[in-house]
Amino acid sequence: MTAAVEFSNVSRHFGNVKAVDGVDLTIAEGSFFAMLGPSGSGKTTCLRLISGFEKPTGGAIRIFGEDVSNTPPHLRNVNTVFQDYALFPHMNVRDNVAYGLMVKGMGRSQRRAKADEMLALVKLGAYGDRKPAQLSGGQRQRVALARALVNEPRVLLLDEPLGALDLKLREAMQDELKALQKRLGLTFVFVTHDQHEALSMADSLAVFNEGRIAQIGSPQDIYDRPATRFVADFVGSSNVLPPDLTRALGGPAEWASLRPEATRLAASGPVSGRVTALRYLGSGTRVVIEAQGTEIAALVPAGQPVPAEGTTTAIAFDQGALHLMGAA
Amino acid sequence: MSAPAILPARGFADRMTATFWRHPRVLLAILLTPPLLWLGVVYLGSLVALLWQSFYSIDEFSGVVKQEFTLKTYAELLRPSNFDILVRTVIMAAVVTLACAALAFPIAYYAARYAKGHWKAAFYLGVMLPLWSSYLVKVYAWKLILAKEGIIGWAAERTHSSWIIDGLLSIPGLEGSSLSTSPLGTFAVFVYIWLPYMILPMQAALERVPNSMLEASADLGATRGQTFRTVILPLALPGVIAGSIFTFSLTLGDYIIPQIIGNSANFIGMAVYQLQGTAGNIPLAAAFAVVPIAVMLVYLAIARRMGAFDAL
Numbered sequence: 129m130t131a132a133v134e135f136s137n138v139s140r141h142f143g144n145v146k147a148v149d150g151v152d153l154t155i156a157e158g159s160f161f162a163m164l165g166p167s168g169s170g171k172t173t174c175l176r177l178i179s180g181f182e183k184p185t186g187g188a189i190r191i192f193g194e195d196v197s198n199t200p201p202h203l204r205n206v207n208t209v210f211q212d213y214a215l216f217p218h219m220n221v222r223d224n225v226a227y228g229l230m231v232k233g234m235g236r237s238q239r240r241a242k243a244d245e246m247l248a249l250v251k252l253g254a255y256g257d258r259k260p261a262q263l264s265g266g267q268r269q270r271v272a273l274a275r276a277l278v279n280e281p282r283v284l285l286l287d288e289p290l291g292a293l294d295l296k297l298r299e300a301m302q303d304e305l306k307a308l309q310k311r312l313g314l315t316f317v318f319v320t321h322d323q324h325e326a327l328s329m330a331d332s333l334a335v336f337n338e339g340r341i342a343q344i345g346s347p348q349d350i351y352d353r354p355a356t357r358f359v360a361d362f363v364g365s366s367n368v369l370p371p372d373l374t375r376a377l378g379g380p381a382e383w384a385s386l387r388p389e390a391t392r393l394a395a396s397g398p399v400s401g402r403v404t405a406l407r408y409l410g411s412g413t414r415v416v417i418e419a420q421g422t423e424i425a426a427l428v429p430a431g432q433p434v435p436a437e438g439t440t441t442a443i444a445f446d447q448g449a450l451h452l453m454g455a456a
Numbered sequence: 457m458s459a460p461a462i463l464p465a466r467g468f469a470d471r472m473t474a475t476f477w478r479h480p481r482v483l484l485a486i487l488l489t490p491p492l493l494w495l496g497v498v499y500l501g502s503l504v505a506l507l508w509q510s511f512y513s514i515d516e517f518s519g520v521v522k523q524e525f526t527l528k529t530y531a532e533l534l535r536p537s538n539f540d541i542l543v544r545t546v547i548m549a550a551v552v553t554l555a556c557a558a559l560a561f562p563i564a565y566y567a568a569r570y571a572k573g574h575w576k577a578a579f580y581l582g583v584m585l586p587l588w589s590s591y592l593v594k595v596y597a598w599k600l601i602l603a604k605e606g607i608i609g610w611a612a613e614r615t616h617s618s619w620i621i622d623g624l625l626s627i628p629g630l631e632g633s634s635l636s637t638s639p640l641g642t643f644a645v646f647v648y649i650w651l652p653y654m655i656l657p658m659q660a661a662l663e664r665v666p667n668s669m670l671e672a673s674a675d676l677g678a679t680r681g682q683t684f685r686t687v688i689l690p691l692a693l694p695g696v697i698a699g700s701i702f703t704f705s706l707t708l709g710d711y712i713i714p715q716i717i718g719n720s721a722n723f724i725g726m727a728v729y730q731l732q733g734t735a736g737n738i739p740l741a742a743a744f745a746v747v748p749i750a751v752m753l754v755y756l757a758i759a760r761r762m763g764a765f766d767a768l
Contacts, residue, residue, distance in 0.1 A: 181671055201674040214672035218690045218763075228676035231686070279676065 130193045132157040132283050132315040133178055138187035140173050147173040149339035150187070155283075155317060157192075160309050162318045162326040165336030166362065174336070175285050175319045179208050192282055206283040207276035211291060213268045215260040221247065221271050222256035228279040246274040249308075266297045273308075283315045290325065302329055323363045327351060335359050352387070353451050360385040360453065367391065367424045373399065374450065376420065377443070382452045388414065390449030391426035393435060397442035403435050417441060510742035521738060529739045533747070538727070542747055545724040548639075549707035549751075552646040553654075556703045557696060559647065560654040564695075567655075568662035583652045591649065595716050598645045602636035602717065609634065632719055642718035646707050653702035661695020662688070693764045697756075704755065708748035724748060 135153035139146065148170040155161045163171040176182040177189055180201035189196055196204055207228070215224050222243045223230075229239035247253050250270040260268055269289060276284055286305075290298045306329055309316045320326050326333050327347040334344040335358075343355040354360035360368050365388055371381040376399050393415065401419030412429045424443060428434050435441050465471050476483040512521050513528045532538060567579040586594065600606050612618045624640060625632055632638025665688060673683040689696075711725030724744055731741035759765070 179671075179675055181674075201671070202677050202679060208672070208675045210668050210672055212666065212668055214666065214668040216669065216672075216687060216691075227673070227678075227686075231673075231676060231678040231682045275676070 130157065131155060131190070132159070132192060133161075133317065134190040134193075135174070135177075136188050136190075138174075138177060138184045138189055140170075140177060140182050141185045146339045148177065148184075151339075151341055153334060153341065153344070155315060156332075157315055158313050159331040160306065160316045160318065160329060162320060162330035162333035163336060164320055164323060164326040164333050164363070166321060169336035170339040171319045171321075171334075171336045172287060173339075175208075175287055175317065178283065178317065179206055179285055180204050205281055206285055207279050207281040208285040208287060209269075209272045209276050209289045211287045211289070213260075213272040215268055215271055215275070217260055219259075220256065221252065221258050221260065221263070224260065224271055225256075225275045225278055227275060232279075242278055243274070246278040247271075249277070250274045265292055266301065269293065269301065273305075277312070277314075281314075283317060286316060286318045288319055288321070290320075290322075298325075305329065327363070335363060337362070354385050354453055356453055357383055365425060367422075369424075369450075370422060373420055373422055374452070377445070377450065379450050379452065385451045385453060386424070386445055386449060388425040388427040390446045391424060392444040392446070393417075393426055393428065394442040394444040397444050400440055400442040403437050403439050403441060406434065406437055417443060419443060506742050506745055509738050510746050512739040514737050514739055519736060529743045532740055533743055538744075541722045541724060541727050541744075544721060545708055546751060548643065548646065548723065549704045552643060552650065552707045553700045553703045555643070555647045556651050556654040557658075557700060560651060560658050560699065564655050564658035564662055567659045568665075569667075583655050586648075587652055592712070594649065595645060595713055598641075598648065599636050599717055602634065602641045602644065604634035604636075606634075606636070636717055637719055639718055639721070642714050645713050645717050646710070649713065650703040650706050653706065654699035657695045657698035657702070658692065659695075661692040661698070665691045690763075697759050697764045701752065701756075705748060705752055708751065 131154045133153070133155040135151050138148060138151045138153075140148040151170070151174065153174070163174055165171045173182055177184055178191070180196065180199060184197065191204065191206065215221075216227065219227070222240060225243035225246055226234075226239040229242060234242075244253065244256055247256055250273055252267060252270050252274065255263065255267065255271075260271065263271065269292075272289070289305075290301050293301060302325060305316070318326075318329065327350070330347060332344070332346050333350060335342045335350060337356075337358050343350055343359045345353075350359065350363055351366075354363060354366065357368055360366045364385075367386040367388065369377070369384045369386060371383060374384040375381045378398065399419050401417040401424070403415055404418045404423070405416040407414040407416075409427075410430075412427050413434045415426045415428055415434065417424050417426065426443070465474065510529055511525050511527070512523055513526045514520070515522055533542065563579075563583075567576065571579050601608060603609065609618070609621065612621050621635065624630060625635070625638055630638050630640050632641070635641045635644070669687060669691070670683055673687045678686065709725050711723065711729045714721070714723040714726055724747060728741045728744045731737045731744065
């Protein structure tokens with residue numbers, strides 16, 4: 129199967145700034161792919177390289193096997209849902225959705241019918257005559273989605289599409305996007321700085337740091353086996369252990385990560401520390417212990433005894449939960 | 457000892473601010489009264505007086521203004537010699553506006569989309585600088601530039617392209633012994649003088665079109681031309697209309713440029729100037745002055761109907 133999107137050693141430098149630096153990436157057809165990273169890590173530039181709003185300064189980009197290095201955005205069969213939605217304020221919702229069909233020369237009645245069909249798909253069937261300004265943030269987001277999907281793109285690009293929505297709406301939209309992607313069988317490439325969003329929605333994801341991919345894999349891979357300290361720090365609430373502490377806990381003298389769910393409190397053990405913070409989460413309590421200058425979080429399930437702040441406790445962990453990783 | 461919940465007023469300014477907080481309308485009234493007096497009494501008042509005058513007429517034998525309500529003066533506007541002036545002025549204003557819009561757009565687009573830092577400062581300086589020097593000096597400078605011995609004529613002669621100017625000057629309606637005595641010269645100077653008034657509002661309007669909107673258009677498959685017609689132009693239209701109000705109405709009312717440059721054919725402004733001065737025919741001068749107002753109202757109504765203000 130050809131890859132939907134393929135980057136071979138792609139770079140995008142702005143003068144001295146290496147926004148994207150030597151990225152290799154393969155996005156499988158029909159997958160929900162997330163690009164995760166802090167702001168300035170190059171994830172959005174990568175998305176813009178796919179849509180054609182940025183030109184690579186090195187390397188090659190292929191979409192379904194075709195080299196697009198010399199193809200302008202309007203000739204690429206990919207569509208984008210923009211972060212600010214970028215709906216045209218002077219057109220009503222139906223004309224916004226029909227825009228792509230209009231510029232391709234489809235007749236008025238036909239394109240309006242298609243737009244209405246697509247609006248119904250995103251549950252906005254009754255809103256065709258409204259102006260974008262009369263819609264809520266969530267509704268605008270759906271219009272932007274319909275406007276992109278009506279063109280039947282081979283790849284749909286989403287640039288932090290849920291960033292502007294409040295928490296409840298965001299969670300609802302996450303489920304809906306996922307369901308829509310499954311139903312259409314389309315390749316979705318999704319940029320986000322929200323690790324929960326990336327982990328819960330993507331089939332596979334790339335974690336970006338300083339213009340490079342720090343790790344690429346399935347959500348489980350990334351969460352359970354972070355390749356570097358950066359990934360462990362950024363993706364999870366995972367504990368990052370320096371070499372000394374790893375050795376004290378019985379491992380080799382290397383950096384390691386330890387998930388809070390796998391961290392236990394014990395009466396005695398090789399490493400102990402003072403409880404510095406407690407956070408009640410409903411399903412359990414997050415206990416932060418300071419041991420040898422490092423903060424370690426442990427998740428105590430509901431129903432089990434929780435130590436008081438300021439008390440001393442030893443740390444233990446489940447067999448095999450300690451994951452060693454590179455220092456980078 | 458803890459600090460009081462209410463701080464003591466430090467003086468007059470604190471007490472005034474408190475008063476304005478309790479009675480927000482007071483501040484508004486203080487702010488608005490002087491400009492409203494000016495607008496209402498001096499500005500609108502003189503406009504009404506003007507309108508009023510235009511409904512009087514002049515006694516053709518004695519030259520005395522008859523203070524009776526009549527439409528006779530307006531009927532006089534339709535006399536061929538007067539009507540010619542109206543048509544000539546409106547055509548000139550329309551052509552000048554179109555030329556200003558065509559010239560201003562690339563400049564405004566560049567300034568709004570690409571110019572940053574020093575280049576933006578250079579843009580503003582470049583556009584505003586001509587406004588700092590005297591209008592009359594500029595017009596006379598143009599008279600020299602456009603004269604037969606002027607730099608344009610000289611350059612044309614040196615490059616053996618005088619035939620282009622001669623050709624233009626032989627077109628019926630544009631005749632003249634040189635550019636400075638042809639309606640073409642009047643047109644060129646009008647465009648030069650009013651261009652900044654078109655560039656600035658256009659640039660402000662284009663600056664408000666977010667870049668992502670243009671990207672969205674390209675992303676959806678539109679060519680540059682389609683993006684221009686369906687996204688940029690409709691969104692920038694309020695700015696274009698604002699600019700055209702300036703260029704159109706300033707051309708409609710100007711009486712100096714056509715007096716100095718061109719073939720001395722009459723324009724509305726010149727007619728008003730002569731009628732209220734030497735001829736002493738205030739009612740007809742007033743009627744002439746009403747024409748630009750009426751034309752602008754019609755123009756705005758059309759613009760509104762075409763949806764020019766939908767994006768506001």
